[in-house]
Structure formats: structure tokens, C-alpha cells
Amino acid sequence: MTGLLDGKALAARMQSEMAAEVAQLQTQYGRSPGLAVLMVGDNPASAAYVRNKEQACERVGIASYGQHFPAETTQPTLEAAIQQLNQDDRVDGILVQLPLPDHLDSVALLNQIDPNKDADGLHPTNLGRLLRGEPGLQSCTPAGSMRLMQEYGLSFKGKQAVVVGRSILVGKPLALMLLAEDATVTIAHSRTPDLATVTRSADILVAAVGRTHLITGDMVKPGAVVIDVGINRVVNPETGKGRLVGDVDFDSVQPVAEWITPVPGGIGPMTVTMLLHNTVWSYRQRMIG
Numbered sequence: 001m002t003g004l005l006d007g008k009a010l011a012a013r014m015q016s017e018m019a020a021e022v023a024q025l026q027t028q029y030g031r032s033p034g035l036a037v038l039m040v041g042d043n044p045a046s047a048a049y050v051r052n053k054e055q056a057c058e059r060v061g062i063a064s065y066g067q068h069f070p071a072e073t074t075q076p077t078l079e080a081a082i083q084q085l086n087q088d089d090r091v092d093g094i095l096v097q098l099p100l101p102d103h104l105d106s107v108a109l110l111n112q113i114d115p116n117k118d119a120d121g122l123h124p125t126n127l128g129r130l131l132r133g134e135p136g137l138q139s140c141t142p143a144g145s146m147r148l149m150q151e152y153g154l155s156f157k158g159k160q161a162v163v164v165g166r167s168i169l170v171g172k173p174l175a176l177m178l179l180a181e182d183a184t185v186t187i188a189h190s191r192t193p194d195l196a197t198v199t200r201s202a203d204i205l206v207a208a209v210g211r212t213h214l215i216t217g218d219m220v221k222p223g224a225v226v227i228d229v230g231i232n233r234v235v236n237p238e239t240g241k242g243r244l245v246g247d248v249d250f251d252s253v254q255p256v257a258e259w260i261t262p263v264p265g266g267i268g269p270m271t272v273t274m275l276l277h278n279t280v281w282s283y284r285q286r287m288i289g
């Protein structure tokens with residue numbers, strides 16, 4: 001019987017626990033944690049993600065200091081906005097919603113964020129801390145994936161883990177987190193020959209690619225844990241309606257896997273929850289030390 005790793009349920013529980021924690025911090029220190037999400041342009045998917053993050057902040061009592069800039073905003077204007085937020089004592093977390101319009105240099109912008117307010121954990125200082133196994137702000141999607149597996153008591157020690165995807169946002173940091181938990185880790189990518197042979201070796205298989213149903217049942221080792229990070233929008237040509245699917249073909253993989261995350265309701269809600277967690281963590285570091 002395959003178990004469902006229910007990110008939606010865990011996220012709801014963590015957020016309600018965080019709401020109590022934030023209320024107590026507010027009483028004790030006289031202010032709530034604050035998060036600033038910077039968005040540039042009108043990408044509808046980004047706008048939905050930002051709304052989602054702001055609603056989650058509201059649920060747990062984190063103050064939002066979001067700023068929305070027009071698509072033609074220049075690099076110096078955004079850098080100045082980040083510098084201002086770095087200095088703003090009400091703000092504990094800063095996040096730049098990606099992707100940015102083509103004329104902007106996202107890496108240079110992310111590097112402007114104070115590493116101690118880097119809610120997305122993408123600053124080189126925080127990625128360096130992760131590489132060295134030091135405490136720090138960690139990238140939300142990989143951290144949420146680990147937290148979800150830990151919640152279900154899944155073990156990593158001595159397991160073969162395969163991460164498909166090597167982005168700085170998901171694949172690479174998740175591989176480091178699995179390594180830190182004593183898994184033996186392989187990272188696969190678009191140039192990996194015979195992907196199926198690699199994925200079939202995995203006790204823990206993570207798909208972080210962005211290709212609808214790339215991973216099918218015949219590519220999965222019986223009894224594996226399958227984490228589907230992918231979010232892909234597919235449109236039904238008859239109704240014109242869109243829906244979200246993962247990188248994993250749930251119907252063919254579920255009978256083979258022992259544990260699997262659904263899309264939606266798996267890693268997505270955990271990502272937002274870890275963003276809130278990071279903001280509260282920064283607040284605690286800054287207020288309490």
C-alpha cells in the first residue's frame with residue numbers, strides 16, 4: 001500500500017503552530033516578524049505565488065512589506081529598494097520573486113540581500129553555509145522536501161538518493177541536504193544518458209525538472225520514496241482549463257513506490273511554509289541572537 005506524503009496537511013499544522021509562536025513573539029518583543037516580497041512585472045504565475053505567500057503570512061501573523069514594480073524597472077532602482085529593506089528593522093526576510101524580466105540580472109540582485117534576511121536561502125553566503133554544514137537560512141523547496149520526509153519518519157542513512165535536476169534553487173541544495181543526512185547521492189540532469197537506469201537505483205527519488213510526467217512507473221525502484229517537486233501547467237484542449245501536474249506520472253508510479261508526494265498538495269505548500277519558517281528564524285536570530 002503506497003503512502004501519500006501529505007504536504008498540505010503538514011503545512012497547515014506547521015502554520016498553525018507558527019501562528020501561536022508568532023503571537024507569543026509579538027507579545028514578548030513588541031513587533032511581529034516581517035517579510036518583504038519584491039515582484040517585478042505582471043507574470044500571472046508569479047502574481048499568484050506572491051499572493052499565496054502574502055496570504056500565508058497573514059494567517060500566521062507575519063507582517064508583509066511587499067513591493068510591486070513595473071516590468072521596466074531598472075537594476076539600480078531594485079538594488080536601492082533591497083538596500084533600503086536591508087536597513088529596515090521591521091523586515092526580517094527579503095525575497096525577490098523569480099523569474100525577473102530579461103533585462104535584469106537576478107544573481108546580482110540576490111547578492112544584494114543581507115544574508116541574514118535572505119528568506120529564500122539563495123545568497124552565496126547561505127549556500128556556502130549549507131555546503132559546509134553550518135546553520136543558516138536554507139532554500140525553501142529543498143528544506144520543505146526534507147521536512148516532509150522527516151515528518152513521516154523516513155530514513156536517509158545509507159540510502160541511495162537520486163535527484164533529477166541540478167538547479168541552484170532545488171536540485172543542488174537538496175542533494176547537499178540528503179548528503180548531510182548520510183544518503184549516497186547522485187544528481188542527474190538533461191545530459192545524463194539512460195536516465196531510467198539511474199532513477200531505478202534510487203531508494204529516494206526526487207524529480208525537480210519541470211517536464212510533465214518525465215518519471216514513469218518503469219523508471220522507479222519498487223518500494224522507493226518519490227518526491228515530485230515539479231509544477232507544470234497543462235491545459236485541457238477541450239475545456240481550455242488549466243491544471244497543475246508534476247514531473248512524476250502519479251498513476252503509473254504510485255503502485256510501484258512506497259511513498260509518494262501528490263501534485264498539488266505535496267511540496268508546494270511545504271515551500272511556502274518554509275519561507276514563513278525562515279522569516280521567523282531570521283527574526284529570532286536578529287532579536288534574540
Ligand SMILES: NC(=O)c1ccc[n+]([C@@H]2O[C@H](COP(=O)([O-])OP(=O)(O)OC[C@H]3O[C@@H](n4cnc5c(N)ncnc54)[C@H](OP(=O)(O)O)[C@@H]3O)[C@@H](O)[C@H]2O)c1
Nearest residue numbers: 141165166167170189190208209210229230231267268271
Ligand atoms: N513545488 C514548489 O514549490 C517548487 C519550487 C520551485 C520549483 N518548482 C518546480 O520544480 C521544477 C524545477 O524547478 P527548477 O527551478 O529547479 O528548474 P530549472 O532551473 O529549469 O532546472 C531544471 C533542471 O532539470 C534538468 N532537466 C531538464 N530536462 C531534463 C531531462 N529531460 N532529464 C533530466 N533532467 C532534465 C535540467 O538539466 P540541465 O541543468 O542539464 O539543464 C535542470 O538541471 C519546475 O517545474 C518548477 O516549477 C516547484
